Amino acid sequence: MVTPKSLRTRARILDVALDLFEHQGYDMTTVNEIAEAAGITQMTFFRHFPTKDAVLVTDPYDPLIAEAVGAQPLDLPPLQRVRLGFLSIVSGIASVEDATARRRVAIVARHPSLRAAVNASTQDTQDAIVERLTADGAPRLDAVIATAAVLGAVTAALLSWADPDGITLDEDASLEDLVRHALDQLTPTSTGLITGERP
Amino acid sequence: MVTPKSLRTRARILDVALDLFEHQGYDMTTVNEIAEAAGITQMTFFRHFPTKDAVLVTDPYDPLIAEAVGAQPLDLPPLQRVRLGFLSIVSGIASVEDATARRRVAIVARHPSLRAAVNASTQDTQDAIVERLTADGAPRLDAVIATAAVLGAVTAALLSWADPDGITLDEDASLEDLVRHALDQLTPTSTGLITGERP
DNA sequence: CCTCAGAATGTTAGCAACTAACATTAGGAG
DNA sequence: CTCCTAATGTTAGTTGCTAACATTCTGAGG
Numbered sequence: 306m307v308t309p310k311s312l313r314t315r316a317r318i319l320d321v322a323l324d325l326f327e328h329q330g331y332d333m334t335t336v337n338e339i340a341e342a343a344g345i346t347q348m349t350f351f352r353h354f355p356t357k358d359a360v361l362v363t364d365p366y367d368p369l370i371a372e373a374v375g376a377q378p379l380d381l382p383p384l385q386r387v388r389l390g391f392l393s394i395v396s397g398i399a400s401v402e403d404a405t406a407r408r409r410v411a412i413v414a415r416h417p418s419l420r421a422a423v424n425a426s427t428q429d430t431q432d433a434i435v436e437r438l439t440a441d442g443a444p445r446l447d448a449v450i451a452t453a454a455v456l457g458a459v460t461a462a463l464l465s466w467a468d469p470d471g472i473t474l475d476e477d478a479s480l481e482d483l484v485r486h487a488l489d490q491l492t493p494t495s496t497g498l499i500t501g502e503r504p
Numbered sequence: 505m506v507t508p509k510s511l512r513t514r515a516r517i518l519d520v521a522l523d524l525f526e527h528q529g530y531d532m533t534t535v536n537e538i539a540e541a542a543g544i545t546q547m548t549f550f551r552h553f554p555t556k557d558a559v560l561v562t563d564p565y566d567p568l569i570a571e572a573v574g575a576q577p578l579d580l581p582p583l584q585r586v587r588l589g590f591l592s593i594v595s596g597i598a599s600v601e602d603a604t605a606r607r608r609v610a611i612v613a614r615h616p617s618l619r620a621a622v623n624a625s626t627q628d629t630q631d632a633i634v635e636r637l638t639a640d641g642a643p644r645l646d647a648v649i650a651t652a653a654v655l656g657a658v659t660a661a662l663l664s665w666a667d668p669d670g671i672t673l674d675e676d677a678s679l680e681d682l683v684r685h686a687l688d689q690l691t692p693t694s695t696g697l698i699t700g701e702r703p
Numbered sequence: 704c705c706t707c708a709g710a711a712t713g714t715t716a717g718c719a720a721c722t723a724a725c726a727t728t729a730g731g732a733g
Numbered sequence: 734c735t736c737c738t739a740a741t742g743t744t745a746g747t748t749g750c751t752a753a754c755a756t757t758c759t760g761a762g763g
Contacts, residue, residue, distance in 0.1 A: 308739065310730070318728065319666030349741055351721065367516040384689055417627070424623035446664050450686045487649045490583055491690065497599070507710065509759070532746065546710055550750065 316345045316355045322360045323408050331361075331416045347431060358422035358455040361409045364430075366398060371433040375441065383443045383451035388488050391459060410467035423464075427456050454491065462487035512551045516542045522607050523558045526569040530560075530615045544629065560608045563629075565597060570632040574640065582642045582650035584631060587687050590658060609666035622663075626655050651687035661686035 321342040325334045336357050340350045354360050374390030381389070413419045429451050438448035462483040478486075520541040524533040535556050539549045550651075551561050573589030612618045616620070630651050637647035661682040 308730080310740065314740080322516070322745065328569040336721085345743055347721090352740080355721095356705085357720070399642075411587060421620045421625055425620040428619055429674045446685070447689060448680075449664070450657045451659040451687050453660045454653040454690060457652030457656035461645070461652045461747080465645050465648070483645075486645075490581075490649050491653060505710065507759080509711065535750085536748085545713055546750090547714080551711080554750095556749065679726080 308444070311353075313342075314345065314349070318345070318350060318353055319360060319405070323405070323412070326361070326412050331419060331425060332414060359417060359462065360414050361419060363424050364426065365391075367430050367433040369394060369398075369428060371437045374434050375437045379417040379441055383438050383448050384454065384491065387451050387455045388491060390434075392485065392488060395484045396481050399484070402480065407467050410463060414464045414468035423460065428461060431456055454487070458487040458491060459484055510552075511677065513542070513544065513548070516554055517544070517549060518559060522604070522611065524558070525611050526607070528616050528674050530611060530618060537624045553674065555621075557618060557655070558620060560612050561621045561625040563625065565593075567630050568593060568597075569629060574636045574684040578640055582647050583636050583653065583690065586650050586654040589689055591684065591687060594683045598683070606689075609662060612669035613663045622659065622662050626659060630655055631687060654687070657686040657690060658683055 318339065322334075322339045325339060325342060336350055337347050339360075340364065341349045342351070354363075370390065373394045373413070374387050376393070377473040379388045413423055430451070434452045434456075437449045439445050463480070466478070466480045466483050517538065521538045522534075524538060524541060535549055536546050538559075539546045542549070553562075569589065572593045573586050575590045575592070576585040577698070583614050612622055630648070632649045633651045633655075634644065662679070665677070665679045665682050
């Protein structure tokens with residue numbers, strides 16, 4: 306149940322947790338510290354976030370993305386459906402993402418130990434998309450391959466976007482630009498195959 | 505230092521751990537149980553494997569793969585270099601992989617909680633390849649995107665290969681076939697772009 | 704066969720992420 | 734204002750993992 310109080314507590318946890326992570330690093334911050342700083346108990350922390358890293362990696366876009374992929378032409382191969390699905394919603398999502406989102410991704414980008422958590426979260430997105438593709442008749446293996454490839458590319462773009470030390474396209478490239486660039490890499494125009502390659 | 509005794513202990517741990525995981529599941533098996541069954545202490549377990557999941561996800565091919573990628577023509581875009589690099593060694597690796605390897609991957613495939621560990625291990629491979637690509641002058645972002653996409657596809661193929669319940673191409677498709685199939689999906693022949701698509 | 708350095712293992716103690724079961728407080732709709 | 738219910742607290746435990754130091758064992762050279 307979503308009560309006002311519940312939302313406030315959650316927001317407070319998120320707030321102090323990000324502060325602590327940025328200040329003293331993710332690994333050097335214990336859940337107890339976060340709880341204390343938020344004026345609650347360790348137990349209450351885990352009632353709002355299933356794991357410590359859930360504070361950083363939680364996105365609510367899975368259903369949205371799966372739907373967007375499903376809306377692409379059925380006669381296209383899975384890779385293209387996934388790619389075009391992402392492209393169709395990237396501008397919408399990118400414009401909604403707030404500063405807090407960037408703070409979270411930035412912390413993740415700076416702590417290699419957290420990339421596993423990112424990938425775990427990505428797994429849910431992948432499952433949602435694969436489910437949709439197979440429902441439309443795509444072979445499961447093909448669906449998984451296509452989705453994994455696209456998500457890998459998009460994740461790379463996302464991390465690059467938020468990491469202040471990362472090398473991006475140019476100064477302050479927008480998230481939308483980066484995602485488009487990443488997805489373009491999966492098309493023949495930039496794969497070089499059109500210019501002739503034969504193993 | 506690699507002594508005979510060290511190798512024997514490690515092999516014993518791996519053996520009993522796989523047995524336990526297969527019999528009672530990964531999560532229901534504690535490190536203490538493994539240690540006892542192997543006739544050692546918990547501490548000794550961790551001296552041989554840095555983490556519990558390291559028993560399952562450990563591959564020594566990172567340098568080999570990075571080298572193979574580096575050996576591909578420099579004028580090709582990153583995605584193609586990585587793809588061809590993998591193709592150039594897949595048959596060699598596939599023929600060497602023993603039954604134990606398949607047991608390990610099968611356990612991973614059956615326990616969703618372990619996919620994070622797989623991805624963490626994949627991260628090392630990714631770093632190795634990206635390092636090589638950037639050393640050859642590729643933009644870091646492009647290198648990361650290409651590598652992530654290819655590794656995502658290959659991992660999907662690997663899991664599909666070992667999972668007895670998974671849907672594969674056909675009965676008993678070889679690992680090499682599956683990897684080739686996965687990588688083919690990243691080429692325009694099967695992306696559908698050649699048959700005309702324009703967002 | 705014996706010796707003995709160094710590797711392998713054991714012991715103990717402890718931290719931190721989580722979980723279960725049950726008791727208590729507090730907020731908001733009527 | 735009341736009262737039901739969600740939110741929080743308390744306590745105690747499990748498990749993965751680490752540190753520091755003591756002990757045993759192995760195998761190569763004498």
